[in-house]
Amino acid sequence: MKKETWISLIASVAVLCAGVGTAAYIHAEVPKHLSGLPLLADANAGAPKSLKDIIYATQKLVVMIETDDGTQGSGFLYNDKGDLITNAHVVAGASKVTVKTADARELEGDVIGISTETDVAVVRVAGLAGVEPLAMVRKEKAEIGDEVIAIGSPLGFQNTVTTGIVSGVGRSFEIKPYTYNDLYQISAPIAPGNSGGPLVDKKTGEVLGINSAGIEQSSIGFSIPIVNVIDMAEAWSEHPMKTLPEWKPEEEDGAVKKDASITEYAEYLVTHFYDSLNNADYVYAYSLLGGNWKLGTSYEAFREGYLMTRNVVIDNLHVTKESDDEATVTAIISVDERLDGEYRLSKYQVTYDVGYENDQLKLISGKGKAIKQEEEKDKKAG
Numbered sequence: 580m581k582k583e584t585w586i587s588l589i590a591s592v593a594v595l596c597a598g599v600g601t602a603a604y605i606h607a608e609v610p611k612h613l614s615g616l617p618l619l620a621d622a623n624a625g626a627p628k629s630l631k632d633i634i635y636a637t638q639k640l641v642v643m644i645e646t647d648d649g650t651q652g653s654g655f656l657y658n659d660k661g662d663l664i665t666n667a668h669v670v671a672g673a674s675k676v677t678v679k680t681a682d683a684r685e686l687e688g689d690v691i692g693i694s695t696e697t698d699v700a701v702v703r704v705a706g707l708a709g710v711e712p713l714a715m716v717r718k719e720k721a722e723i724g725d726e727v728i729a730i731g732s733p734l735g736f737q738n739t740v741t742t743g744i745v746s747g748v749g750r751s752f753e754i755k756p757y758t759y760n761d762l763y764q765i766s767a768p769i770a771p772g773n774s775g776g777p778l779v780d781k782k783t784g785e786v787l788g789i790n791s792a793g794i795e796q797s798s799i800g801f802s803i804p805i806v807n808v809i810d811m812a813e814a815w816s817e818h819p820m821k822t823l824p825e826w827k828p829e830e831e832d833g834a835v836k837k838d839a840s841i842t843e844y845a846e847y848l849v850t851h852f853y854d855s856l857n858n859a860d861y862v863y864a865y866s867l868l869g870g871n872w873k874l875g876t877s878y879e880a881f882r883e884g885y886l887m888t889r890n891v892v893i894d895n896l897h898v899t900k901e902s903d904d905e906a907t908v909t910a911i912i913s914v915d916e917r918l919d920g921e922y923r924l925s926k927y928q929v930t931y932d933v934g935y936e937n938d939q940l941k942l943i944s945g946k947g948k949a950i951k952q953e954e955e956k957d958k959k960a961g
Contacts, residue, residue, distance in 0.1 A: 653731035653776035661708035665775030672826035692815025731776025743767030769793030769800030845906035887917040
């Protein structure tokens with residue numbers, strides 16, 4: 580073999596060995612200097628959850644609780660034993676309750692812990708054992724300005740979502756027989772049936788508190804911080820009460836809600852309808868329509884009609900009672916709607932007939948008309 584050929588062969592082998600050696604070094608040493616996940620995985624790590632994702636994930640673990648005497652409230656799954664946290668006033672006087680889940684199941688629950696001083700109780704539901712629970716905020720407390728979601732079954736409308744902020748902290752008052760200390764004040768309204776539902780961090784989906792009380796005819800609610808009562812709940816889960824304390828309702832027990840009138844129900848239904856639209860929950864908003872309305876309007880057409888609408892605000896609302904089971908709701912609403920490629924503020928007067936279908940309150944029919952803005956009138960006058 581010629582000398583030049585030997586030199587060429589040796590050089591090629593040297594290059595090959597160098598390449599193999601370099602690859603081995605990179606494979607062995609470079610990972611030592613890297614931390615974290617691969618780049619593709621890291622791109623999604625820590626990404627904030629969307630509001631829709633948080634609502635969907637939370638709603639599945641929030642239930643409606645009913646007692647034999649008709650008391651109704653909410654509760655949420657907080658551990659994998661099938662245990663629900665709720666308010667004591669929701670299950671007071673009962674040892675067994677009926678639990679209705681988001682997927683329309685009815686399960687039996689046992690009250691395994693209840694306080695006579697703090698408005699907190701725990702209900703164990705065997706049928707929910709093994710289900711992954713909601714995440715709890717166990718150390719830090721919410722602060723004023725934090726965005727929150729309140730979920731429950733106000734006035735019987737299961738899995739209702741209202742949004743707001745923490746508008747105050749450290750609030751205290753008494754509603755016999757319970758003393759409420761160190762509460763969150765929230766701008767999300769708490770109506771009868773909301774009690775016992777979770778107050779959820781809008782960014783993380785973690786439970787911040789237990790929705791417990793509200794001021795009538797206002798958008799102010801109060802929630803017990805979960806960090807204040809989680810140890811109590813876990814103690815009951817670990818060692819269930821063998822005998823529940825005797826319940827003696829006070830004559831002026833403000834925590835026991837009286838039945839709402841058709842006027843209150845109708846007002847809430849219309850408000851809830853627009854809340855659902857603002858959250859882009861078109862399926863639920865459509866479910867609030869009466870049967871005849873649905874026959875004349877498909878879900879696809881209904882959804883299409885609101886896709887270009889955002890941020891509906893009710894400026895004024897009035898309810899006229901027609902009977903104990905029927906009412907007419909008239910409202911003035913302001914709407915951001917997309918017209919000619921841009922969003923514009925429009926005002927409408929809407930009227931809804933509200934009534935019962937199969938024991939469920941529905942929007943039987945509705946109509947609306949545009950209200951000309953004063954600015955447009957001034958332009959035309961000029």
